[in-house]
Amino acid sequence: MNPxxxxxxxxxxxxxxxxxxxGKFVKNLNRYIGLIVLLFLAIISYYSIVTVSGTxxxxxxxxxxxxxxxxIGIYMVMDSLTAILLxxxxxxxxxxxFYSFTYISQYTSENYFYxxxxxxxxxxxxxxxxxxxxxxxxxxEISAISSYALVAxxxxxxxxxxxxxxxxxxxxxxxxxxLGIGFIYWKAKTLNLADIKVALGSAxxxxxxxxxxxxxxxxxxxxxxxxxxxxxLPDAHSxxxxxxxxxxSGVLIKAAGIYVILRLxxxxxxxxxxVAILITTLGALSMAVGxxxxxxxxxxxxxxxxxxxxxxxxxVMSVGVGMILVARNTKPEVAxxxxxxxxxxxxxxxxxxxxxxxxxxxxxxxxxxRNLQEMGGxxxxxxxxxxxxxVASMAISGIPPFNGFFSKLIIIIAAIMAKFYLLALxxxxxxxxxxxSFMKFxxxxxxxxxxxxxxxxxxxxxxxxxxxxxxxxxxxxxxxxLVLPQVxxxxxxxxxxxxxxxxxxxxxILGM
Amino acid sequence: MVVYLLCxxxxxxxxxxxxxxxxxxxxxxxxxxxxxxxxxxxxxxGYVHDGVVPIVDPANPDARYVDPLPQAMVLTAIVIGxxxxxxxxxxxxxxxxxxxxxDIREIKNLRG
Numbered sequence: 001m002n003p004x005x006x007x008x009x010x011x012x013x014x015x016x017x018x019x020x021x022x023g024k025f026v027k028n029l030n031r032y033i034g035l036i037v038l039l040f041l042a043i044i045s046y047y048s049i050v051t052v053s054g055t056x057x058x059x060x061x062x063x064x065x066x067x068x069x070x071x072i073g074i075y076m077v078m079d080s081l082t083a084i085l086l087x088x089x090x091x092x093x094x095x096x097x098f099y100s101f102t103y104i105s106q107y108t109s110e111n112y113f114y115x116x117x118x119x120x121x122x123x124x125x126x127x128x129x130x131x132x133x134x135x136x137x138x139x140x141e142i143s144a145i146s147s148y149a150l151v152a153x154x155x156x157x158x159x160x161x162x163x164x165x166x167x168x169x170x171x172x173x174x175x176x177x178x179l180g181i182g183f184i185y186w187k188a189k190t191l192n193l194a195d196i197k198v199a200l201g202s203a204x205x206x207x208x209x210x211x212x213x214x215x216x217x218x219x220x221x222x223x224x225x226x227x228x229x230x231x232x233l234p235d236a237h238s239x240x241x242x243x244x245x246x247x248x249s250g251v252l253i254k255a256a257g258i259y260v261i262l263r264l265x266x267x268x269x270x271x272x273x274x275v276a277i278l279i280t281t282l283g284a285l286s287m288a289v290g291x292x293x294x295x296x297x298x299x300x301x302x303x304x305x306x307x308x309x310x311x312x313x314x315x316v317m318s319v320g321v322g323m324i325l326v327a328r329n330t331k332p333e334v335a336x337x338x339x340x341x342x343x344x345x346x347x348x349x350x351x352x353x354x355x356x357x358x359x360x361x362x363x364x365x366x367x368x369x370r371n372l373q374e375m376g377g378x379x380x381x382x383x384x385x386x387x388x389x390x391v392a393s394m395a396i397s398g399i400p401p402f403n404g405f406f407s408k409l410i411i412i413i414a415a416i417m418a419k420f421y422l423l424a425l426x427x428x429x430x431x432x433x434x435x436x437s438f439m440k441f442x443x444x445x446x447x448x449x450x451x452x453x454x455x456x457x458x459x460x461x462x463x464x465x466x467x468x469x470x471x472x473x474x475x476x477x478x479x480x481x482l483v484l485p486q487v488x489x490x491x492x493x494x495x496x497x498x499x500x501x502x503x504x505x506x507x508x509i510l511g512m
Numbered sequence: 513m514v515v516y517l518l519c520x521x522x523x524x525x526x527x528x529x530x531x532x533x534x535x536x537x538x539x540x541x542x543x544x545x546x547x548x549x550x551x552x553x554x555x556x557x558g559y560v561h562d563g564v565v566p567i568v569d570p571a572n573p574d575a576r577y578v579d580p581l582p583q584a585m586v587l588t589a590i591v592i593g594x595x596x597x598x599x600x601x602x603x604x605x606x607x608x609x610x611x612x613x614x615d616i617r618e619i620k621n622l623r624g
Contacts, residue, residue, distance in 0.1 A: 168543060
């Protein structure tokens, strides 16, 4: 039993609670509570990723031991994949909170902001730690409801419209997920992920199985904004305050969407080839359509939001290639390479996309507009913002030596080795269009116009914002180190092993 | 079997409402109808014919009990559904203050 596991949920919940009670009386207490909570979580998540290394540790909530080998309590499971996701969530969360110190002071009721932020982090940590299907749903709703409120934080016309759209589609997604859970419980009579795999057996009833898979895929696909389900994402992610956009785009769609799809389809279901091909197709589709929708945008944050769809397409496509190979039971080393590429790109996307959203927030903070046509020549006034956004733009478009290059390279190599030449071609073309789109962003925002420096010209943003952006920029470079075999074996390899071999996940949980 | 079909029809009624209604409040009502059809389905899963309340009675060891777990799930889901509905309604009140209308065709700042 790992005593750290419940802290990932309990500490941010307590933080939200304390903020709401004491935040009103002591000035600036709310932001320090938020910072301390996230700092603590980040430290214990780094500790976990170092110590977990291939083991699976289980925490039984309330100490309910299994009876006759049947798990009856709620299980929280920490394995390597979970540890990676926890690191992403809490690192980006920490930097977003620090960034909010000055950014959110433009808004009223900061107390609610920090309380909702802690709740959202608690929900996401819960989703990735949970080993129980219904518990995933509950934590998903905690993070979703707090993100609905945070998207509408400005309570202006656009934010309200965006949050309404987000809530209706998010509610629909939750219902599909709940219906899927109901159908699973009907046949399996259990909710524990590992136990479901055992209960449904190796030769499940085909129609029921497919129905459940489709319900859960569309539910979590809505949460992850894979292409046919993407309508809410550009609105919600562009209307939210910038640190929240960074959290939504950088973390929420991964923790609540992609992670759960990975966990369910690799560890709970037996992957069938049809479903794997469907997932790959959806991934390739969102990769291509997302980038074409992005290229015509003039609003920075909408542009970035469409790129989120496209970059998530890379992850889904790559993981889907891995799934196809696992289902065919051929070329395990190529399958593990494809999954490695997907996971690596997931980590990288968290770093550079949150950085880009923080840059967009910094520009909006100083200029007051998000329209690319109304800016220009900012590089001489805001050197830190300009240089970090250059780093992030190069990383997302896959220019060496930044992290995005290596993950895209692995994805493309894996697709070629698996003989999916068309997918590799699409990935290359999308990467080139992404580069073009970010060239446009760089040019219109930071260059393009010669402006004389005078008193009215914009200054660099305050220290907390600069510090967060620079840290993320350095992370974009450092994450390239994950491509080295020594580092990859510690971080990525155990997670891939867990996904490829679900027995490694099931045995420790059921105590077999 | 008929009950499950009725439950599914209720789900479709809600979905039809979400897709076709123009009034924000009616969309939320339709979403709630869908929600309750799912809750009904969950409660039906746990139903056992001739089952009794799941409190173990030592005097009657052969009693058939209904499954309590879906009931607990439904209770949790109802609480979550309440939070979602409250959140949606409060957003609708705010939207009405800003736009002076509840017609979804007139609320379209965000496009593209």
